[in-house]
Amino acid sequence: MTGRRIKKYAVVTKRYCVGCGSCIKECPKEAISVPNGVFAIVDLEKCVGCGLCVKICPASVIHIKTDSKEAL
Amino acid sequence: MKTKKKNWYDYLWVLSTLYMVIGFFNILFAWLGMICFLVPLAISIINGNKIYCNKYCGRGQLFDLLGKQLKLSRKKDIPHFIRSNWFRYGFLIFFLMMFANMLFSTYLVFIGSSGLKQIVSLLWSFKLPWHFAYRGSSLSPWVVQYAFGFYSVMLTSTVLGLITMLLYKPRSWCVYCPMGTMTQGICKIKN
Numbered sequence: 001m002t003g004r005r006i007k008k009y010a011v012v013t014k015r016y017c018v019g020c021g022s023c024i025k026e027c028p029k030e031a032i033s034v035p036n037g038v039f040a041i042v043d044l045e046k047c048v049g050c051g052l053c054v055k056i057c058p059a060s061v062i063h064i065k066t067d068s069k070e071a072l
Numbered sequence: 073m074k075t076k077k078k079n080w081y082d083y084l085w086v087l088s089t090l091y092m093v094i095g096f097f098n099i100l101f102a103w104l105g106m107i108c109f110l111v112p113l114a115i116s117i118i119n120g121n122k123i124y125c126n127k128y129c130g131r132g133q134l135f136d137l138l139g140k141q142l143k144l145s146r147k148k149d150i151p152h153f154i155r156s157n158w159f160r161y162g163f164l165i166f167f168l169m170m171f172a173n174m175l176f177s178t179y180l181v182f183i184g185s186s187g188l189k190q191i192v193s194l195l196w197s198f199k200l201p202w203h204f205a206y207r208g209s210s211l212s213p214w215v216v217q218y219a220f221g222f223y224s225v226m227l228t229s230t231v232l233g234l235i236t237m238l239l240y241k242p243r244s245w246c247v248y249c250p251m252g253t254m255t256q257g258i259c260k261i262k263n
Binding site: 016018019020021022024025028034035036037038055056057058059060061 | 076116120121122123125126127132136140147149150155156160240241242243244245246247249252253255256258259260262263
């Protein structure tokens with residue numbers, strides 16, 4: 001049986017990210033970090049694409065991307 | 073949804089609030105604000121990260137609390153020009169110039185060519201009489217002048233932060249916070 005698997009995840013526009021870390025606190029899956037002090041990085045393994053980080057980001061540099069794949 | 077366990081540093085907003093309140097009663101406590109300047113700088117220089125902004129910034133927590141928990145923020149997107157590098161670094165330069173001006177005023181008091189001015193300058197323009205926060209001490213007048221100047225810086229940034237918190241998202245101040253811009257710049261160089 002085949003089906004369509006939809007994966008949602010957060011994407012950060014690194015150029016405008018200020019690295020404040022608002023998204024770190026908001027993320028329920030602890031999927032976001034600012035390791036280099038410059039921009040936020042999303043761990044795609046953990047991210048469920050809930051969009052809470054999008055709502056809180058003061059610079060509005062996070063958006064949700066949807067990928068759909070054929071799954072067996 | 074699972075509630076995250078609170079840590080001691082999640083309550084640093086209390087200290088930020090206390091700092092602003094104490095400034096109405098004893099201006100000398102304004103010197104403690106140096107912590108908010110020196111600690112993030114030291115962390116970014118030594119560790120090359122913005123963990124101060126991420127975890128320990130009491131002011132950011134306060135805006136979060138007011139804007140998100142108390143729902144005082146409109147939660148609108150900040151105008152895009154504010155997040156641009158020219159605005160952020162421009163504001164940082166302006167902020168540093170105003171800081172240098174404050175240091176010069178302190179220097180004038182230090183060398184005795186100017187007397188102690190018991191005023192707090194709000195938004196670099198409005199001179200507010202603040203004599204009620206200082207009742208004399210054995211300290212050199214320049215020490216007191218610096219406290220008035222530093223409290224002006226802290227009050228101005230808090231007011232700007234509150235305005236942008238109300239208009240845009242809770243931590244909109246973080247987008248153009250001079251300390252955040254400076255520490256991010258240091259991290260860019262280091263990493």
